[in-house]
Amino acid sequence: MLFVKPAPPKRLTAAIAPDEGGSKYYARRYQEILKRHGITLEVRQTAGSLANVQLLAEPDSGVDIAFVQSGTDAGEKAAQIESLEASPMSRSGYSTGASPSTTSGH
DSSP: OOOOOOOOOSEEEEEEOSSSTTHHHHHHHHHHHHHTTTOEEEEEEOSOHHHHHHHHHOTTSOOOEEEOOTTOOOGGGGGGOEESSSSEEEOOOOOOSOOTTTOOOO
């Protein structure tokens, strides 16, 4: 019997706040990093961190990743969210092993 790990998605959607803590900058950096791995990151601008948490909790929202400002009260939804860095948060189980703050662009 052979078990194959599912391939990561080729397209992800990130929810970002208009200008909360540099989310646009980090979203662009993630776009660059993911592109090198054949993954397209679509960025969706929202009303802010609370809206991003709500989108993550909605299975049909189309949002895979969200940038949430530290200290945002996610309530019961917090169990569905993983922290990747001090700023970005995600519910996606895939990782390229790189983060924008530690990647030199190679």
